[in-house]
Amino acid sequence: MIMRSGVVKKLFVGGTIVLVVAIAGSLLIYRSSEQREHSRFERGETEIIVSNLSGASMSIFKAANRLQDAIAVSSVSGERVWLPLGNYFLKVDGSRGELFYPVPITGYRGGPDEDGAFTITIRSMTDSFPPRLLPNLPEFVYIPSGHFLLGDRQNKQEPHYIWLTAYFISPFEVTNGEFREFLNDPHGYAENSNWTKAGASWRATNSSQASALLDPEDVEFKRFGQSDQPVTQVNWLEANAFCRWLTKKIGGRWIYALPTEAEWEKAARGPDSFDYGLGMAISDAEVPLYNWRKNPSAESTVAGLQVTQSTYRPNRYGLYHMSGNVAEWTQSVFRAYNRQHPYVDDDERNHDEAAGERVVRGGSWYSASIAILYLSYRENFQPEVKAPYLGFRVAARLSP
Secondary structure, three states, rough: OOOHHHHHHHHHHHHHHHHHHHHHHHHHHHHHHHHHHHHHHOOOOOOEEEOOOOOOOOOEEEEOOOOOHHHEEEEEEOOOOEEEEEEEEEEEOOOEEEEEEEEEEEEOOOOOOOOOOOEEEEEEOOOOOOOOOOOOOOOOEEOOOEEEEEEEOOOOOOOOEEEOOEEEEOOOOOOOHHHHHHOOOOOOOOOOHHHHHHHHHHHHOOOOOOOHHHOOOOOOOHHHHOOOOOOOOOOOOHHHHHHHHHHHHHHOOOOEEEEOHHHHHHHHOOOOOEOOOOEOOOOOOHHHHHHOOOOOOOOOOOOOOHHHHHHOOOOOOOOOOOOOEEEEEEEEEEEOOOOOOOOOOOOOOHOOOOOOOEEOOOOOOOOOHHHHHHOOOEEEEEEOOOOEEEEEOOEEEOOO
């Protein structure tokens, strides 16, 4: 009994020591974890979770104030990383070229996931691209699915994450040459089925004033009517009808439409999450990067495709003139949004037959203030409005 009692005492003491060590270890782990979490809070970090279904190589970049000043942060292969406050983007080397995913970090555990993380899923890009109406037009640009931050960064209540499915968008605005095809096709402008009800009613008592109708002898032809210049003097009803016609004419599996307001802003900000087409601000030295004349009598107005490709720079997605050149119609009816009442991309605001003023984005050659070139700046006009600074570009999606 004495021996057994000694054994029990030894076991008891030994077990107590093990328990104390275990508790102490747990406390150290907890404190270490707490310290790490506090450090992440201090740095305003969010966890980035990358799911690489494509197997392609990837790198994370810290965006800067200008396109050319982005800095590589690290390469990633699917692991979790923490990034502090700032604008980042993920570059993926895909089989069809580089893909880019915006990663704007707003603060500590501020991502769009329920736990505050930011998940990015990398899928292989489709091998199929939307057909183009004319052979001299550049290919559509692929915008991968994922989140981006919508809204004016200067209004703390407005920016909020929006998730969009993948889509394509034209790198340049619709040209006079393209719109002329629509005007001249007997199944185009004159075809009732291409128009909304409101559009058909408008067309019954009005005729097009589009710049594509300008004759080479017209005094305004050089300024607005050349084939590769963006079409202007088109209202929303005409722009929407053009997209419907384009779907019927060349679409096949593809649906062409005006970009929704969210699609336009995601494409315009680029993966860098810029506030202007090519940077976070426009200095005096950078004004020539934008087609902004601020002069209705300027001899040179809208920049055509040929001049654009030789003179201007695209954003990182490959899109030109997201600030300047012509202001662009979107599909969306104007409605206020903020974090409490977020934007919804698939609601009735984007229906063809929705009533209300439609949103215009991007500013133009004619804009009175550089503030109108600010990418989150929203103008809204009745669908019947036309102007020598109003045009549009086209988005494309695979039909369901």
